[in-house]
Amino acid sequence: MPEKTMRDAINEALHQAMEQDESVFVIGEDVAGCSGSSGDVGSVGGVFGVTEGIYHRWPDRCIDTPISESAIVGAAAGAALVGMRPVAEIMFADFIGVCMDQIVNQMAKFRYMFGGKSRCPAVIRFSSGGGFSAAGQHSQAMYQVMTSFPGLKVVVPSNAYDAKGLMLSAIQDDDPVLFFEPKILYQETADVPDEMYTIPFGQANFVREGDDVTVVAFGQMVPKAAAVIDTLAEEGISCDLIDPRTTSPLDENAILESVEATGRLVIVDEAPPRCGLTADIAGLAADKAFSSLKAPIKQVCAPHSPTPFSPELEAAYLPDADQITAAIKATLA
Amino acid sequence: MSIPKETLLHAYRTMRTIREFEERVNAEIMNGQIPGFTHLYTGQEANAVGVCAHLDESDTIISTHRGHGHCIAKGAEVSGMMKELFGSSEGLCKGKGGSMHVADIDKGILGANGIVAGGPPISVGSALAAKIRKNGKVAVSFSGDGSVNQGTCFEAMNMAVVLQAPAVFVIENNYYSEHTSINYAVGCDDLKARTEAFGFPVFVADGADFFAVYEAAGKAIAHARAGNGPAGVFAEQGRYHGHFVGDPQAYRAEGELEDLRENHCPLKNFRARMAESGELSEAELDGIDAEVMAEIEQSVTDAKAAARPTAEQVTEDVYIQYTATA
Numbered sequence: 275m276p277e278k279t280m281r282d283a284i285n286e287a288l289h290q291a292m293e294q295d296e297s298v299f300v301i302g303e304d305v306a307g308c309s310g311s312s313g314d315v316g317s318v319g320g321v322f323g324v325t326e327g328i329y330h331r332w333p334d335r336c337i338d339t340p341i342s343e344s345a346i347v348g349a350a351a352g353a354a355l356v357g358m359r360p361v362a363e364i365m366f367a368d369f370i371g372v373c374m375d376q377i378v379n380q381m382a383k384f385r386y387m388f389g390g391k392s393r394c395p396a397v398i399r400f401s402s403g404g405g406f407s408a409a410g411q412h413s414q415a416m417y418q419v420m421t422s423f424p425g426l427k428v429v430v431p432s433n434a435y436d437a438k439g440l441m442l443s444a445i446q447d448d449d450p451v452l453f454f455e456p457k458i459l460y461q462e463t464a465d466v467p468d469e470m471y472t473i474p475f476g477q478a479n480f481v482r483e484g485d486d487v488t489v490v491a492f493g494q495m496v497p498k499a500a501a502v503i504d505t506l507a508e509e510g511i512s513c514d515l516i517d518p519r520t521t522s523p524l525d526e527n528a529i530l531e532s533v534e535a536t537g538r539l540v541i542v543d544e545a546p547p548r549c550g551l552t553a554d555i556a557g558l559a560a561d562k563a564f565s566s567l568k569a570p571i572k573q574v575c576a577p578h579s580p581t582p583f584s585p586e587l588e589a590a591y592l593p594d595a596d597q598i599t600a601a602i603k604a605t606l607a
Numbered sequence: 608m609s610i611p612k613e614t615l616l617h618a619y620r621t622m623r624t625i626r627e628f629e630e631r632v633n634a635e636i637m638n639g640q641i642p643g644f645t646h647l648y649t650g651q652e653a654n655a656v657g658v659c660a661h662l663d664e665s666d667t668i669i670s671t672h673r674g675h676g677h678c679i680a681k682g683a684e685v686s687g688m689m690k691e692l693f694g695s696s697e698g699l700c701k702g703k704g705g706s707m708h709v710a711d712i713d714k715g716i717l718g719a720n721g722i723v724a725g726g727p728p729i730s731v732g733s734a735l736a737a738k739i740r741k742n743g744k745v746a747v748s749f750s751g752d753g754s755v756n757q758g759t760c761f762e763a764m765n766m767a768v769v770l771q772a773p774a775v776f777v778i779e780n781n782y783y784s785e786h787t788s789i790n791y792a793v794g795c796d797d798l799k800a801r802t803e804a805f806g807f808p809v810f811v812a813d814g815a816d817f818f819a820v821y822e823a824a825g826k827a828i829a830h831a832r833a834g835n836g837p838a839g840v841f842a843e844q845g846r847y848h849g850h851f852v853g854d855p856q857a858y859r860a861e862g863e864l865e866d867l868r869e870n871h872c873p874l875k876n877f878r879a880r881m882a883e884s885g886e887l888s889e890a891e892l893d894g895i896d897a898e899v900m901a902e903i904e905q906s907v908t909d910a911k912a913a914a915r916p917t918a919e920q921v922t923e924d925v926y927i928q929y930t931a932t933a
């Protein structure tokens with residue numbers, strides 16, 4: 275199987291979906307690039323290159339916009355409401371702050387508020403998360419916030435293979451999907467088939483299988499947790515590593531079944547703790563698997579602060595291998 | 608218009624400081640010394656300096672992602688800025704903000720801003736405070752040709768008119784927003800007219816010419832200060848660097864950059880004007896250049912030697928301490 279980066283895997287999914295279905299189009303800032311200039315129109319493909327090449331094949335379906343996030347999301351929502359399948363790009367997940375209404379009050383609620391008579395098959399893509407010293411307004415995960423809104427499906431891939439299959443599912447889905455691409459993983463590679471395939475939403479991936487501790491991790495924390503678990507395996511500690519892949523819907527069963535078997539739970543996410551995914555899953559286990567628990571649940575996440583700029587500060591801010599190791603060992607103490 | 612010699616000297620020194628600061632920052636990014644996302648102001652120096660020449664410390668500015676020039680022009684200390692860009696805990700923002708968030712509230716600098724058009728609404732708030740306090744202060748927001756297409760910018764402009772707040776909207780047209788041309792992103796042919804349609808006057812200037820910006824900004828700021836509501840400045844001048852360091856700049860026409868650097872340089876223009884008028888001598892200007900070079904060199908030396916932040920500082924300045932994690 276060919277190795278591809280996460281960036282290329284998503285790019286391939288977009289190409290294949292556009293090829294297959296004429297109602298798919300991409301829209302966003304610089305998704306083509308250089309529009310209106312005397313230079314090379316279409317040569318950018320988004321600031322992370324995820325939509326590269328699309329303009330050259332389908333110039334009418336690769337649409338640059340002004341810097342207007344509300345209008346971008348609104349336009350995607352509106353086009354979807356009348357049957358198109360837009361894939362909009364919001365350059366950084368932090369810019370949800372600018373277009374929150376269109377996501378949360380508009381697209382998320384059409385189907386329900388209109389009595390089930392409408393569909394809104396829009397995908398909004400975001401680069402997400404920390405690790406770039408990009409400071410407080412270009413580093414947030416944001417998926418944990420969006421997970422709390424009914425009416426949205428929320429995807430967080432942790433590797434190139436999943437990213438492709440999840441993107442193809444997202445585009446085929448009849449409801450609004452927010453697709454968070456951990457930007458620190460864009461250049462990470464995995465084996466990715468050339469052909470189209472989908473990964474169903476709400477189906478967690480067991481990245482590692484073990485008996486002692488259940489570890490649930492999201493996005494860029496999945497490879498970090500996997501590395502820790504591989505090291506611990508040498509010490510004779512074996513862990514399940516569950517990557518839910520979609521935070522809404524969430525594969526509760528996979529998590530609960532694992533916790534029932536291991537009796538120990540560590541949850542790892544890069545976002546701050548309050549009302550986040552680690553607390554959410556801790557609550558789930560406390561609620562539904564309490565009698566299986568042999569140790570207190572451990573949450574590993576960022577502190578309750580904005581993302582700092584300085585590399586030393588950001589390194590201290592983001593969960594690291596030591597914290598994950600300590601949390602796993604604490605459940606075994 | 609005669610400009611006091613002291614103002615001329617200060618304007619030239621500030622433009623040169625911005626230029627050398629940015630060129631040095633560019634080099635240090637290439638050396639891997641400055642992390643994160645950094646956007647350089649080189650070429651647009653006259654905009655910031657021509658506007659801020661009319662402001663004192665208690666007037667406010669709010670800036671953009673391309674904020675170093677605005678901050679220096681409003682009086683931010685260069686060495687504190689350099690330390691901030693290097694991520695030191697001795698930086699202006701203790702290494703928490705970096706290039707996109709340089710701020711110095713005591714100097715009336717309400718911050719660079721990583722959100723395009725995040726600034727104008729905040730600036731209207733500062734202007735409103737000045738109106739309520741009747742203290743004659745003005746609030747300036749800088750916006751690029753791309754940022755004026757955000758709803759927040761429209762809302763701020765309209766509300767400033769409705770409130771008759773002393774807000775000054777400085778629009779810097781450098782022809783591109785990231786890789787997209789203004790010809791594409793601004794739907795009408797006349798951005799000045801579109802802005803004036805909100806109900807305030809906009810004064811236009813060649814952004815390569817300090818004297819033109821100084822004059823246009825002078826009119827706009829006087830208008831706002833006198834209690835006539837908001838005003839605008841529209842300055843055109845290209846940036847010399849890519850949107851970010853490493854930008855392939857595929858949107859440029861052939862020869863565009865060379866032409867910009869050669870024929871649209873605010874520093875060269877300033878010197879030419881001085882040579883003609885004799886107001887400042889070449890020796891005076893050369894002297895400033897030498898002093899500025901030394902200052903920037905020192906700022907980098909200091910930034911490299913400055914203290915690095917420690918893990919405990921992550922949760923400093925967060926007003927709610929919350930520790931539930933492992």
Ligand SMILES: Cc1ncc(C[n+]2csc(CCOP(=O)(O)OP(=O)(O)O)c2C)c(N)n1
Nearest residue numbers: 369673721722723751752753754783784785
């Ligand atoms: C809300 C938001 N959308 C998009 C971006 C990404 N971005 C950063 S700068 C920029 C271009 C801004 O163009 P302009 O306003 O003309 O300023 P210039 O960069 O030319 O100084 C974009 C799109 C952002 N930082 N914030």
Ligand SMILES: [Mg+2]
Nearest residue numbers: 751752783784
């Ligand atoms: Mg611009």
